[in-house]
Amino acid sequence: MCAIVGAIAVLVSACSGEISGTAIMHEHPGEASFRPTLIESKVADGWQTNEVLMRPAPGMSGAYTSGGYREGVTPEGHDYRYYEDLSGYVAGWAVRCEKDKMNDETNCFTTDPNKILMIYMRRGQPSAACVLKHDFPGRDAMLRIGTKPPQSAGRKGCLDWSRASGVTKASDATVRYWQFPYDHPRDVQSSLEGVNSALGLAGFLYKNRGRLSF
16 A cells, blocks of 8 residues: 655655655644645746646545645746636735636736735736725725826726836835725725736736646
């Protein structure tokens, strides 16, 4: 019978010889099967050259066993991870690509770590930047990119990319929004560090949807 021995990192080979790589055991005290053993394998079609695929070891089961995922590090030193459903994160930015259930078109978006700014992408390219949480009727959201003059994002809270593309060059952005039912503005500033990595990952996921193995 095959057995995997070790707690942190053990080099293993499956009995069948089908899988080999680094096994990482995550154990909850008193429950050895609380988290699955993960097999790490390098991939040739990743976003970055150091990307690896992490999969549960053969035969692992339990409530905390999940599917595989891919992860790596960008040239800027940002850790990233993404999943088969085309969701992921990099440098604190959330990334997701979804297929529209009405027209089957896949679009992507990325949200900053403070969840105040979302960049919407169409066909893998940035299309608009939107102020989140803005939903009070009759009020216009505002977006200020770095030290440039504030711009009105209108009642829907969005600016087209021709007006918002400066986020890729600035160090921070400030939004002003009105959140129902409170008829007063709130200003929040957020760092833009990692935004280009987030857009890059979203573009990669869009371009390679349906092609990546997990």
